[in-house]
Amino acid sequence: MIEANELTKRYGRVTAVNALSFTVRPGLVTGFLGPNGAGKTTTLRMILGLNDPTSGTVTVDGYPFRDRSRGLRHVGALLDAHDVHGGRSAVAHLSALARSNAIPRRRVDEVLEEVGLANAARRRIGGFSLGMKQRLGIATALLGDPPVLLFDEPLNGLDPEGVLWLRGMFHRLAAEGRTVFVSSHLMTEMEHTADRLIVIGRGELIASESLTEFAARGTRQSVTVRTPDPAALTAVVTAEGASVEPEDDGSCTVTGLSAARISELAFDHRIMLHEITTRSSSLEEAFMELTADSVEYPAGEPR
Numbered sequence: 001m002i003e004a005n006e007l008t009k010r011y012g013r014v015t016a017v018n019a020l021s022f023t024v025r026p027g028l029v030t031g032f033l034g035p036n037g038a039g040k041t042t043t044l045r046m047i048l049g050l051n052d053p054t055s056g057t058v059t060v061d062g063y064p065f066r067d068r069s070r071g072l073r074h075v076g077a078l079l080d081a082h083d084v085h086g087g088r089s090a091v092a093h094l095s096a097l098a099r100s101n102a103i104p105r106r107r108v109d110e111v112l113e114e115v116g117l118a119n120a121a122r123r124r125i126g127g128f129s130l131g132m133k134q135r136l137g138i139a140t141a142l143l144g145d146p147p148v149l150l151f152d153e154p155l156n157g158l159d160p161e162g163v164l165w166l167r168g169m170f171h172r173l174a175a176e177g178r179t180v181f182v183s184s185h186l187m188t189e190m191e192h193t194a195d196r197l198i199v200i201g202r203g204e205l206i207a208s209e210s211l212t213e214f215a216a217r218g219t220r221q222s223v224t225v226r227t228p229d230p231a232a233l234t235a236v237v238t239a240e241g242a243s244v245e246p247e248d249d250g251s252c253t254v255t256g257l258s259a260a261r262i263s264e265l266a267f268d269h270r271i272m273l274h275e276i277t278t279r280s281s282s283l284e285e286a287f288m289e290l291t292a293d294s295v296e297y298p299a300g301e302p303r
């Protein structure tokens with residue numbers, strides 16, 4: 001369990017994290033989501049005691065993590081996959097960590113096998129691809145068989161097979177009763193990875209809930225309508241204040257009226273409908289909508 005209470009971090013005039021309170025529970029994969037610069041890495045570093053909060057507290061299983069000796073047996077973390085000594089082999093790197101954390105040597109071979117690096121175990125890390133470095137970082141996180149695991153953007157650099165494998169591993173780790181906290185700036189990555197979401201923007205909490213609850217926050221609802229007479233339909237629904245967007249596949253997207261009202265209007269005006277479907281916001285749309293004000297580097301309109 002990870003508990004943050006009014007966690008705040010300022011760098012000079014920049015407030016990276018602002019009065020952030022949340023709980024990450026065991027037995028679930030919790031996604032930590034926010035646009036670039038939202039404060040995810042800063043928060044993860046404070047959980048690990050690598051950065052001191054300006055104010056507020058964060059504990060792992062009831063204690064500040066820094067107070068733990070043999071840290072890797074309590075919390076496993078992948079922060080920056082490049083932050084390893086390139087001149088060493090994967091075996092040498094993991095063996096040194098195992099020694100300093102009083103972890104049995106056999107775990108080194110076990111985790112290398114688990115992440116698919118057994119055949120590259122004696123190669124220099126400097127020659128590893130980004131995906132291989134990610135796998136090594138994951139092996140490091142797993143080394144101490146810890147009850148709490150943190151991963152900062154772990155899907156970066158992995159091929160589709162690697163993404164599926166890692167998702168499966170997150171679910172297994174959670175099913176074993178561990179706390180699994182995974183950051184990403186992409187909702188699409190979290191959609192099939194996380195059971196719950198903690199969403200932040202500009203260092204502040206936007207949501208802490210299940211994926212379903214999060215999707216329900218999206219306010220945009222539209223109705224897809226297919227008719228042989230789109231001009232007539234457009235005329236009657238726009239007269240009631242709705243807006244209509246023609247789609248490439250010949251259907252229309254109507255916003256501003258319920259499906260029930262659209263079908264009443266069509267019936268009254270003898271307009272044939274072949275399809276009428278209500279669409280709620282997707283997770284991605286809900287995320288874009290809720291974080292729109294928090295995007296630090298919004299892209300301009302395409303020219």
Ligand SMILES: Nc1ncnc2c1ncn2[C@@H]1O[C@H](COP(=O)(O)OP(=O)(O)OP(=O)(O)O)[C@@H](O)[C@H]1O
Binds near residue numbers: 011034035040041
């Ligand atoms: N050491 C630092 N000194 C000054 N400002 C910093 C420092 N570290 C982070 N920041 C600022 O704090 C804010 C949050 O950064 P952080 O890296 O935590 O965000 P993030 O959500 O992890 O972003 P990304 O998805 O881009 O990795 C940003 O505005 C960043 O510029």
